[in-house]
Amino acid sequence: MEISTVGEWLHWSYANLAMAHSAIAAKAEKYGRTHFMIRSRLYAGLNRQSMNIGPLADDDRLKMVLPQACCYCGSRDFLSVDHLIPRKRGGANTGDNLVWAC
Structure with a gap:
């Protein structure tokens, strides 16, 4: 296999991460x-x-870096990721805009 573009290199790296x-x-x-x-x-x-x-x-990835409790009530049950500023309102998909919520 020959990788000839930066895009192909990124795709190969991402595919390796998915395999791992x-x-x-x-x-x-x-x-x-x-x-x-x-x-x-x-x-x-x-x-x-x-x-x-x-x-x-x-x-x-977030399970490794954020406390595993709802940021609003402290519950540890039925957690999911919540965007503080919703994506459809311009909120970023970055760590400083993501929290655990039940």
Whole structure:
């Protein structure tokens, strides 16, 4: 495989992250056929623009950096990510605009 553009390099890097995330989520000791298929299909889909790179501020990343309690009431049940300023009103998908909420 030859990577010839910056876009292809970014797609390859993102596909590798997706492969690693899949292996970690499955608690795999080493990469298997399914993990390599995830990387291959995602890379191809990104290059032909039939797939998109998701936002970096996803639930899995936030679980590592934010306290796991509702910022409004302190509950630890039924949590999800909430935007302080909604995205449709111009709020960013960045850590300083995201909180846990029940």
